[in-house]
Amino acid sequence: xxxxxxxxxxxxxxxxxxxxxxPDERFLDESPCADASDGLTIEETTGFTPGxxxxxxxxxxxxxxxxxxxxxxxxxxxxxxxxxxxxxxGSTSSYxxxxxxxxxxxxxxxxxxxxxxxxxARGGDDAVLCRVARADAVWLAGGDQSDYLIxxxxxxxxxxxRAIARGAAVGGTSAGxxxxxxxxxxxAQGSVDATGAMAAPLDDAVSLSRSPFAPVALxxxxxxxxxxxxxxxxxLITFLARAAQTDGPVIGIGIDEETAVVIDGQDVEVSxxxxxxxxxxxxxxxx
Numbered sequence: 001x002x003x004x005x006x007x008x009x010x011x012x013x014x015x016x017x018x019x020x021x022x023p024d025e026r027f028l029d030e031s032p033c034a035d036a037s038d039g040l041t042i043e044e045t046t047g048f049t050p051g052x053x054x055x056x057x058x059x060x061x062x063x064x065x066x067x068x069x070x071x072x073x074x075x076x077x078x079x080x081x082x083x084x085x086x087x088x089x090g091s092t093s094s095y096x097x098x099x100x101x102x103x104x105x106x107x108x109x110x111x112x113x114x115x116x117x118x119x120x121a122r123g124g125d126d127a128v129l130c131r132v133a134r135a136d137a138v139w140l141a142g143g144d145q146s147d148y149l150i151x152x153x154x155x156x157x158x159x160x161x162r163a164i165a166r167g168a169a170v171g172g173t174s175a176g177x178x179x180x181x182x183x184x185x186x187x188a189q190g191s192v193d194a195t196g197a198m199a200a201p202l203d204d205a206v207s208l209s210r211s212p213f214a215p216v217a218l219x220x221x222x223x224x225x226x227x228x229x230x231x232x233x234x235x236l237i238t239f240l241a242r243a244a245q246t247d248g249p250v251i252g253i254g255i256d257e258e259t260a261v262v263i264d265g266q267d268v269e270v271s272x273x274x275x276x277x278x279x280x281x282x283x284x285x286x287x
Contacts (some may be wrong), residue, residue: 003262004076025098026126026133029143030045033130039119040127042091045100050109052081052136056164058217058263059171062225062255063142066173067272070260071098074137081136083109086128087150087176088147095141100280107139117156120147132159140176146187146241148179148240151207160213170215174225182214183243183250185235196233201287207243217263220250228274236277241285252279 027033030050036042044176057071075083084094092114100112113131117123132138138160140148140205145222164170172180175187185192188207197206208222234254243250255261256274270276 012050034127038121041116046050053079057169060177061173063174066258067260071142078137084135085114087141124153140172142174145175157212183222197238
């Protein structure tokens, strides 16, 4: 495990995160959350577990195989409370069992749930919002970040922002990790590789936007994943150059596959098979 000093403030000041919305009082009691409706698939170990004491940890993974040690720290950060996995595609059982039973850790979550939002419009249903409101840790699975950033409804974005603001741990892998930085490559026009981004940096395919639920720890950053395996340095530099013209300077964080970045207050650690890369522009870009 290697220490990494992460300075999230860019030289001329990063873009500022908006104020987080207040708590959603509809879900503060201990009555059961609604069952899944059409367009949602939910798998959970038990119902709501009150009394969790979360640690506001941020865990970012670069994709491919997860890093067990970092995942265990994330699960422990739920403080024996509720750990919620959100995704738009994929299995509802793999993460549920992994976080609940398979990882070696000192304190297991009281409950683990996976909600797959098959129909993006259903992301604003009470069955989803209730579970987010009560979560002590929220994990965004891999997939397509345009689902998370563009297709999921505003109600879900606001619920995630509230959860993070009240101190829930948050993390993700691949597209999930990319969705958590303040500035994001949102893939609104599909993915783009380094060659395409550098050849046409002003093209619509280089689509950047602000995450509606970025944690304060990632203010002034832009995260990219699968970094070395997919040769994404040129892509990240292009993203930073575009961001500098519209949002001001930001710091890029490139994370290799099978690698995790854990942010705990001012402490940042990198673990796993690869590396994490901090990238900052030296001077004004010319596009």
